[in-house]
């Protein structure tokens with residue numbers, strides 16, 4: 003929702019860009035509908051079990067690759083063993099548009115090809131501790147889209163969970179992209195601000211966040227396939 007005061011676009015750290023109100027109201031509603039369908043399965047929205055025995059307060063479902071602490075798999079072995087839902091082409095295109103918005107058309111990340119998404123649902127009490135997104139082998143940026151209640155998003159440094167960090171209010175429709183020198187910055191969500199979402203999202207409460215990532219784990223790309231062919235058929239010109 004457009005507030006009383008415009009919230010300016012900001013470079014929070016080198017490579018970390020906050021673009022307020024990037025998604026239109028219609029895009030937000032469409033994403034909410036899509037997330038509802040993904041939350042129904044084949045893998046349900048669940049509190050991720052942590053190695054120490056606890057569970058995360060956030061509920062999560064994945065696309066493309068299933069994330070569990072601390073790896074990606076094609077099946078949700080810590081939930082119901084089902085294959086993870088596919089990562090749709092339209093979401094990859096939205097991810098490319100987000101990266102172009104953050105870094106400009108001249109940026110080499112025009113080739114951004116996200117193949118995994120974590121869809122996180124936060125109720126009023128949910129939080130996410132400071133962590134790095136580091137199970138990906140690709141150095142490509144992470145694209146984060148927020149819908150529903152505003153949260154405090156803490157964006158820190160690449161060394162440790164503590165200061166220096168910057169607290170950013172992520173509201174419905176906001177885009178946050180972190181790549182380059184900020185790709186492995188610690189970040190987390192210390193607080194949700196209940197009841198702050200506008201009425202137009204189709205959500206009755208809580209906060210939805212989608213992070214899109216390039217895992218670097220997928221099927222071999224053209225270069226890899228070509229190298230393999232030339233190993234197998236050394237006289238081939240391809």
Ligand SMILES: O=C(O)CCC(=O)C(=O)O
Nearest residue numbers: 120122135155191211213
């Ligand atoms: O909810 C957010 O804004 C951050 C989510 C996040 O950091 C993650 O899923 O790894």
Ligand SMILES: [Fe+2]
Nearest residue numbers: 133134135189
């Ligand atoms: Fe993260």
